[in-house]
Amino acid sequence: MRVALQVTCVNDAMFPDTGKAVVRLLRHLGVDVDFPSAQTCCGQPMVNTGYLDEAVPVVRTFVRAFAGYDAVVTPSGSCAGSARHQHSIVAERSGDPALVAAVAETGPRTYELSEFLVDVLGVTDVGAYFPHRVTYHPTCHSLRMLGVGDRPQRLLEQVRGIELVDLPMAEECCGFGGTFALKNADTSIAMGADKARHVRDTGAEVLVAGDNSCLMHIGGMLSRQRAGVRVVHLAEILASTEES
Amino acid sequence: MSGTFVGMPAFPTAARAALGDTQLRRNLAHATQTIRDKRALVVAEVEDWEDLRLAGAGVKEAALRDLATHLETLEASLTRAGATVHWARDAAEACAIVASITHAHGADEVAKVKSMATAEIGLNEALEAEGIAAWETDLAELIVQLGDDLPSHILVPAIHRNRAEIREIFQRRMGDVGKAAPADLSDEPAVLAGAAREHLREKFLRAKVAVSGANFAVADTGTLVVVESEGNGRMCLTLPEVLVSVVGIEKVVATWADLDPMLRLLPRSSTGERMNPYTSTWSGVSPGDGPQEVHVVLLDNGRTRALADDVGRQALRCIRCSACLNVCPVYERVGGHAYGSVYPGPIGAILNPLLNGVSDEQTASLPYASSLCGACFEVCPVRIDIPSVLVDQRAAVVDSHRNDRVPSAEALAMKATAWAFSDSRRLAWAERASGIAGRVITRFSRTTLPGGRAASGRLPGPAAGWTGARDLPAPPAESFREWWDRTDGGQR
Numbered sequence: 255m256r257v258a259l260q261v262t263c264v265n266d267a268m269f270p271d272t273g274k275a276v277v278r279l280l281r282h283l284g285v286d287v288d289f290p291s292a293q294t295c296c297g298q299p300m301v302n303t304g305y306l307d308e309a310v311p312v313v314r315t316f317v318r319a320f321a322g323y324d325a326v327v328t329p330s331g332s333c334a335g336s337a338r339h340q341h342s343i344v345a346e347r348s349g350d351p352a353l354v355a356a357v358a359e360t361g362p363r364t365y366e367l368s369e370f371l372v373d374v375l376g377v378t379d380v381g382a383y384f385p386h387r388v389t390y391h392p393t394c395h396s397l398r399m400l401g402v403g404d405r406p407q408r409l410l411e412q413v414r415g416i417e418l419v420d421l422p423m424a425e426e427c428c429g430f431g432g433t434f435a436l437k438n439a440d441t442s443i444a445m446g447a448d449k450a451r452h453v454r455d456t457g458a459e460v461l462v463a464g465d466n467s468c469l470m471h472i473g474g475m476l477s478r479q480r481a482g483v484r485v486v487h488l489a490e491i492l493a494s495t496e497e498s
Numbered sequence: 499m500s501g502t503f504v505g506m507p508a509f510p511t512a513a514r515a516a517l518g519d520t521q522l523r524r525n526l527a528h529a530t531q532t533i534r535d536k537r538a539l540v541v542a543e544v545e546d547w548e549d550l551r552l553a554g555a556g557v558k559e560a561a562l563r564d565l566a567t568h569l570e571t572l573e574a575s576l577t578r579a580g581a582t583v584h585w586a587r588d589a590a591e592a593c594a595i596v597a598s599i600t601h602a603h604g605a606d607e608v609a610k611v612k613s614m615a616t617a618e619i620g621l622n623e624a625l626e627a628e629g630i631a632a633w634e635t636d637l638a639e640l641i642v643q644l645g646d647d648l649p650s651h652i653l654v655p656a657i658h659r660n661r662a663e664i665r666e667i668f669q670r671r672m673g674d675v676g677k678a679a680p681a682d683l684s685d686e687p688a689v690l691a692g693a694a695r696e697h698l699r700e701k702f703l704r705a706k707v708a709v710s711g712a713n714f715a716v717a718d719t720g721t722l723v724v725v726e727s728e729g730n731g732r733m734c735l736t737l738p739e740v741l742v743s744v745v746g747i748e749k750v751v752a753t754w755a756d757l758d759p760m761l762r763l764l765p766r767s768s769t770g771e772r773m774n775p776y777t778s779t780w781s782g783v784s785p786g787d788g789p790q791e792v793h794v795v796l797l798d799n800g801r802t803r804a805l806a807d808d809v810g811r812q813a814l815r816c817i818r819c820s821a822c823l824n825v826c827p828v829y830e831r832v833g834g835h836a837y838g839s840v841y842p843g844p845i846g847a848i849l850n851p852l853l854n855g856v857s858d859e860q861t862a863s864l865p866y867a868s869s870l871c872g873a874c875f876e877v878c879p880v881r882i883d884i885p886s887v888l889v890d891q892r893a894a895v896v897d898s899h900r901n902d903r904v905p906s907a908e909a910l911a912m913k914a915t916a917w918a919f920s921d922s923r924r925l926a927w928a929e930r931a932s933g934i935a936g937r938v939i940t941r942f943s944r945t946t947l948p949g950g951r952a953a954s955g956r957l958p959g960p961a962a963g964w965t966g967a968r969d970l971p972a973p974p975a976e977s978f979r980e981w982w983d984r985t986d987g988g989q990r
């Protein structure tokens with residue numbers, strides 16, 4: 255099976271450790287993962303702000319970079335959601351039938367990390383070790399656009415040493431929302447403040463999620479509040495071992 | 499009389515003001531949570547809820563697909579049953595029709611059943627200008643009207659008020675417009691409802707003309723349907739001599755049998771009840787029983803504009819249940835007034851631009867009033883994919899500015915980002931620059947994220963929107979891409 259990592263622009267530029275963790279984790283599970291260097295971004299920042307024409311060349315770059323792979327794995331629910339549910343909108347807009355066909359073909363073989371582990375590889379115990387008190391925030395796009403369900407929790411439950419605690423009102427949006435965080439900063443912060451309060455109420459040391467953009471928002475608020483909670487991407491917990 | 503939304507600022511500005519109102523935040527959080535929980539319970543009881551949603555969406559979709567035919571059938575059935583049908587292109591035409599019917603009967607007041615269509619067209623204000631008083635008889639509408647307030651929710655327009663505030667409004671205002679509230683009025687819900695009942699009864703018994711909307715209009719039988727909880731609607735629909743109903747053209751369903759899924763979906767989605775207490779149906783005039791003169795005003799007011807929008811037309815399936823408002827995390831925090839329309843919340847964020855276009859700044863701000871979390875789509879009984887319509891309306895906003903002489907800072911930034919993201923070599927170059935910035939920030943930063951990574955605290959300029967309340971991690975010295983190249987994917 256030829257597997258490509260779509261690291262995402264946010265992880266590439268801001269959170270390379272998450273990308274490295276995915277590589278380590280997949281290799282550990284016997285998957286030889288490749289990083290097609292022509293990749294950039296899924297186009298979501300443009301699409302979700304309404305700049306569909308601008309998204310066309312970005313989506314074109316995406317499908318070219320990942321052509322020929324059996325599976326594209328991404329440590330982001332919202333980027334997987336973008337490839338599966340939004341690329342078709344952009345392709346239609348371009349009026350280019352070749353692009354329409356290409357996105358229809360690429361979308362279904364794009365997987366969010368927990369989907370790939372549970373559905374494609376069939377594993378929930380990845381042999382991880384993470385001796386900390388952790389609470390999990392299900393991000394909106396992984397939950398409602400992709401429907402990853404409880405796959406991340408099932409993976410986390412198998413991690414040795416972990417103390418998993420439930421997050422109150424877990425399924426409520428954290429308020430990140432891409433450019434929403436800037437265009438409607440006050441509302442975004444009000445939502446984030448409530449999410450941060452729920453996180454603090456759990457007494458967890460670590461907040462985990464499958465999307466670093468949401469974590470950057472919640473983590474940025476927790477940091478400003480000096481709350482003593484750090485945010486960690488799901489991939490990094492799953493790639494932690496006794497040695498590390 | 500209640501105010502109007504004319505001149506409201508764009509959403510972000512209105513939201514900022516609302517967010518500072520602590521009482522409002524508390525009232526809304528409490529009310530939306532209560533109704534959310536109620537809905538969840540009664541929806542969970544229905545085993546085939548998802549099939550029911552599909553059926554509901556199907557009924558409305560089928561009606562919209564052949565709207566002209568169904569409307570003609572409706573007109574014929576209504577006329578046959580003794581009703582008079584009027585067609586109104588816009589708000590002004592609809593208001594003029596209602597005013598002239600009222601004048602024709604020499605009346606200077608009308609009793610009103612809660613109706614979104616009449617709120618949308620500003621009927622009360624238009625009638626007031628014609629010397630006709632319009633009395634709202636729904637409890638929440640009455641609270642809004644007495645308080646000179648604006649509605650903030652589709653189903654519960656006074657959701658932003660708590661009972662202490664309602665007591666104060668009743669005591670201060672009821673006497674000015676009718677029977678006064680008792681001097682010893684308490685804020686017990688039953689006592690408040692009792693005062694409203696006394697106050698309204700006088701109006702029901704006196705009114706010659708009633709005005710309503712309709713939840714559904716059945717084409718084959720010529721039947722209008724009003725669904726309600728309080729019974730005030732039933733009073734208005736049966737006591738007066740003349741009944742005028744203002745009905746959006748999208749309310750039509752083809753057959754009586756089509757009501758089946760709709761009447762099961764609506765109460766569970768809106769009030770969280772298995773069945774609503776009052777369902778009134780009437781087909782034209784019944785001699786000797788109820789109003790002896792029945793008018794129906796079929797209202798366009800932007801609906802054909804929405805119908806012509808391939809993606810957005812699904813918004814016309816909306817049955818105004820408010821489930822999307824009650825689950826919306828944005829609505830819960832800012833309330834309804836910030837949307838500047840009688841249609842707030844997720845449905846308002848798509849319906850207003852679809853009905854009116856996006857040429858004014860306030861309406862153009864609405865599609866952005868969402869984090870696209872998708873909670874609305876999940877609960878919508880007629881499966882309106884609100885997030886997709888929001889994105890499509892954002893594209894409509896952007897497209898409406900494509901020929902601006904001076905592009906906005908956002909448009910320039912988006913074009914630059916798209917340029918960088920269209921070729922990985924450009925992105926790699928940008929990442930090298932950000933890596934350098936990251937080293938500088940790490941060197942001089944005095945903010946450290948939990949876990950040890952350097953961060954930026956409060957920054958000025960364009961970064962202020964993010965860093966005003968959130969620390970921003972410093973960019974790493976090396977991007978993932980650079981790491982992969984340097985180590986051959988971690989193998990070296």
Ligand code: SF4
Binds near residue numbers: 819822877880882
């Ligand atoms: S959009 Fe759907 S959920 Fe919202 S009010 Fe309309 S029918 Fe109800």
